[in-house]
Amino acid sequence: MDEIYMNVKPVPSKNQTVPRSSERRSHGVVVLCLGLLSVLLLAGLISLGVHYHVSAQRSAAELSSIKANLMERLQASDNKSSSLTAERDWLNASLVKMTEELNRLRGRPTCPTGWRMFKCVCYLLSNETGSWEKGKEDCGVRGAGLVVISSTAEQMFLSNFTREETHAWIGLTDKDKEGTWKWIDGGPLTDPLKYWREPQPDNGGGYKTLGEEDCAHIIIGKSDLHNWNDLSCNTLLRWICMKRL
Ligand SMILES: [Ca+2]
Numbered sequence: 001m002d003e004i005y006m007n008v009k010p011v012p013s014k015n016q017t018v019p020r021s022s023e024r025r026s027h028g029v030v031v032l033c034l035g036l037l038s039v040l041l042l043a044g045l046i047s048l049g050v051h052y053h054v055s056a057q058r059s060a061a062e063l064s065s066i067k068a069n070l071m072e073r074l075q076a077s078d079n080k081s082s083s084l085t086a087e088r089d090w091l092n093a094s095l096v097k098m099t100e101e102l103n104r105l106r107g108r109p110t111c112p113t114g115w116r117m118f119k120c121v122c123y124l125l126s127n128e129t130g131s132w133e134k135g136k137e138d139c140g141v142r143g144a145g146l147v148v149i150s151s152t153a154e155q156m157f158l159s160n161f162t163r164e165e166t167h168a169w170i171g172l173t174d175k176d177k178e179g180t181w182k183w184i185d186g187g188p189l190t191d192p193l194k195y196w197r198e199p200q201p202d203n204g205g206g207y208k209t210l211g212e213e214d215c216a217h218i219i220i221g222k223s224d225l226h227n228w229n230d231l232s233c234n235t236l237l238r239w240i241c242m243k244r245l
């Protein structure tokens with residue numbers, strides 16, 4: 001090859017690009033801006049995260065406080081309700097006592113529930129039946145005794161008390177001595193306070209099947225002043241208890 005051609009520098013073609021120094025600077029500025037923007041975005045995200053974290057903690061604390069406050073009020077309400085219930089029961093008990101005291105002051109004594117009063121005496125017709133002795137025991141358990149009739153008015157009241165109901169034992173017996181009738185309180189049976197139905201007392205009328213008849217009862221549906229009969233003490237009848245107020 002000729003020497004002339006060896007000293008000639010190659011000429012770039014038209015399509016080949018050559019980077020210029022201004023373009024490189026622009027590229028560097030863009031990269032720098034993007035970097036700064038990324039840093040700013042990251043800082044913003046961190047700031048928002050911190051802000052929401054603090055807000056969430058504050059909200060949780062407020063909710064916890066509100067919950068504690070509501071629980072405290074609920075407990076106070078329950079305590080108040082229990083207190084009101086106890087106060088109501090106390091007032092009811094006091095009302096009963098005051099009513100009884102008022103009746104006593106007014107001369108109006110009262111009998112237990114299920115008992116009937118006649119001239120300040122309480123009477124109970126038993127629901128169950130049994131022997132004369134069982135009736136005596138039951139009345140004793142109730143703080144009473146089988147009825148002792150001590151006036152015509154009382155006899156009339158008891159006749160009405162048992163009318164259409166049943167036969168009922170009274171506290172009269174001749175167990176200790178045949179033919180000698182005594183009240184359960186030890187008092188004798190005296191005239192005119194005797195209300196036997198004729199021809200009673202007959203101690204069984206001589207009929208062996210009836211046995212000895214040593215206990216007295218009121219017969220239902222008979223004359224108010226003639227309705228006593230003597231009967232075997234083991235017969236199952238209801239009974240009348242009495243107790244004074
Ligand atoms: Ca007898």
Ligand SMILES: [Ca+2]
Binds near residue numbers: 202203204
């Ligand atoms: Ca008889």
